[in-house]
Amino acid sequence: MIELVRPTVDLSGSWWEMVDDFAGATIHGSGYRPSDRDVLRDPAAFEEWVDWLGRMERSDEALPVGRVPSSNRWIVRDGRVVGTVAVRHALTPSLLAEGGHIGYAVAPGARRQGVARAALGQALRLAAARGIDPVLVTCDVDNTASARTITSCGGVLEDERDGVLRHWIRTGAPAEPIGPGPVEGREARLVPITAEEAAAMRAGESRPGWAEGYPREDDLDAIGMMTSAPDAWSPRHVVRRSDGLAVGSIGCFGPPQDGVVEVGYGLVPAARGGGLMTDVLSAMVRSLEASGLRVVAHTEPDNLASHRVLARLGFRRVEEPGADARAEWFWASGAAADGVGEP
Structure with a gap:
C-alpha cells in the first residue's frame, strides 16, 4: 500500500536507507541536498529539519527567497520510506519554467513497481484539496519513465524548454457554482x-x-x-x-x-x-x-x-x-x- 505521510522522525531509519539508495543523486521533492548529510545526521538537527518541512505548508511561514509554501510528504510503502513528494502551492517564474507544482522522486530500488503513479495520483488529490487546478508537472526530456507516469495521470504536454518537458494536469479542484458575487x-x-x-x-x-x-x-x-x-x-x-x-x-x-x-x-x-x-x-x-x-x-x-x-x-x-x-x-x-x- 502506498501512502503519502508527513515527514516524521519516526521514519528516520528508512529515510536514510532511501537516501543511501539514491547514492548522491538529486532527490526531487525532498528539500534535501547531499551537502546536508553531515549536519542532518545529528538527530536534533534532523528533528528540526523535519519540523521545518512541516511548517512550509503554512502560508504565514517566513521562507527563504525563491521558496514557496509547500506540502511536503514522504512516499511510504509497507511502513518504509521509498520516495518523496512536494506539492508547491504557487509558481515562481523559475518553477513555471522548470519544477512545476509537484516534484517527486522514487528510490531506485522501488521503481517500475507502480509507486510513482500511485504517489502522483495522491499528490494530485492533495493539490485539488488546496484549490490548485491545473498543476504543472515537469521532467527531463530523456526521463521517459517519468513522462509516461505524468501522462498516465492525465498530463497534457505543453512544450519542451531547455530539455524540460512541461505537462499540465487538471485536478478537479472543487468550486462554488457561479453567482453574482466574487x-x-x-x-x-x-x-x-x-x-x-x-x-x-x-x-x-x-x-x-x-x-x-x-x-x-x-x-x-x-x-x-x-x-x-x-x-x-x-x-x-x-x-x-x-x-x-x-x-x-x-x-x-x-x-x-x-x-x-x-x-x-x-x-x-x-x-x-x-x-x-x-x-x-x-x-x-x-x-x-x-x-x-x-x-x-x-x-x-x-x-x-x-x-x-x-x-x-x-x-x-x-x-x-x-x-x-x-x-x-x-x-x-x-x-x-x-x-x-x-x-
Missing part, C-alpha cells in the same frame, strides 16, 4: 464590476486600486455589454491578491445558451507571463462548470499565450461552422467539444 481564485479574486465603476471606466477615470494600463480597450468592450446591475454573467475585475490591484477583467458574453457560455478575459501587459491568467481562467471555468455549464472561447490565431492557457485547462480548438478560422479560433472545454470535429 469568484475566488488562489492568486486573484474575480470581483463584479459595478455600474458606477463601469461609468468611471467609460469616462477614462483611473481609480485607486486599478493597475497602470487598466482598463484596456478590451475591458471597455466588455463593460459595453452591461445592461443592468451586475449578475453572474457580468464582467469582473481581476484583483490580484499579492497587491490588491485590478489588473484585468474576465466575464461572459451574456447568459448561457443551451447550456453553453462563452468567456472573454485579459490582463494588462505588466501582469502577464507569470501564470496569473491560468489561475484566473481556471477559477472562472470551474465555477461555471460547477453550475452544469459548458464553456467556450474565441481567440485570435496569433494569440499564442491565450492558446496555451486554454490548452492547460483542457480546451480544444474545434471547427465552428461558418466561421473564418483566419480571423478567429474557436475553443471548447472537453465536454463542450465532444462531437465537434477538430481542424
